[in-house]
Amino acid sequence: GDSVTQMEGPVTLSEEAFLTINCTYTATGYPSLFWYVQYPGEGLQLLLKATKADDKGSNKGFEATYRKETTSFHLEKGSVQVSDSAVYFCALSANQAGTALIFGKGTTLSVSS
Amino acid sequence: EADIYQTPRYLVIGTGKKITLECSQTMGHDKMYWYQQDPGMELHLIHYSYGVNSTEKGDLSSESTVSRIRTEHFPLTLESARPSHTSQYLCASSRPGDYEQYFGPGTRLTVT
Numbered sequence: 364g365d366s367v368t369q370m371e372g373p374v375t376l377s378e379e380a381f382l383t384i385n386c387t388y389t390a391t392g393y394p395s396l397f398w399y400v401q402y403p404g405e406g407l408q409l410l411l412k413a414t415k416a417d418d419k420g421s422n423k424g425f426e427a428t429y430r431k432e433t434t435s436f437h438l439e440k441g442s443v444q445v446s447d448s449a450v451y452f453c454a455l456s457a458n459q460a461g462t463a464l465i466f467g468k469g470t471t472l473s474v475s476s
Numbered sequence: 477e478a479d480i481y482q483t484p485r486y487l488v489i490g491t492g493k494k495i496t497l498e499c500s501q502t503m504g505h506d507k508m509y510w511y512q513q514d515p516g517m518e519l520h521l522i523h524y525s526y527g528v529n530s531t532e533k534g535d536l537s538s539e540s541t542v543s544r545i546r547t548e549h550f551p552l553t554l555e556s557a558r559p560s561h562t563s564q565y566l567c568a569s570s571r572p573g574d575y576e577q578y579f580g581p582g583t584r585l586t587v588t
């Protein structure tokens with residue numbers, strides 16, 4: 364079945380460091396791909412998304428490119444801030460709109476000043 | 477900004493009690509979901525609904541039940557709470573024809 368694998372955390376970085384969180388997927392068809400972020404004590408918020416191959420999603424300095432050839436959707440940010448400390452989830456949706464999302468296990472990011 | 481609400485935000489309750497976790501959305505979304513989030517942060521789908529009077533079990537077996545009598549309301553009930561039910565419960569909804577899901581803030585349940 365469909366699945367998402369993302370790098371295990373925690374990831375610990377200093378402020379202004381470069382961030383990469385790897386995400387690969389297995390799916391039939393052409394899924395949409397998402398990155399969600401969860402700040403402490405809150406629900407999940409959509410960070411960015413891509414709906415077809417070679418699309419680049421971007422938001423708040425984060426970006427990820429939908430790579431069909433490597434089945435990947437790695438999250439990157441050039442310069443992290445303390446406020447970016449959170450749990451990041453990679454997810455995919457089957458091609459039929461409205462089906463449940465399939466989430467990776469989450470990666471905890473901790474940024475220190 | 478998504479308008480999806482969950483109450484209570486935090487609940488501590490004794491074993492054997494019946495509880496209902498509330499979830500409401502004001503966006504008119506037809507599809508709604510309940511996820512259970514374990515301490516390691518992994519999310520598991522436990523229930524979903526495609527509309528009024530539609531409810532389905534998710535991938536993770538759960539002793540909870542849900543109902544969908546109104547479009548905007550999707551409550552989750554535990555008839556007899558047990559310590560193994562201690563978890564974070566997240567509700568979500570999505571628009572017709574859209575993949576993106578909007579999440580509520582969650583209910584953190586502790587059963588003693």
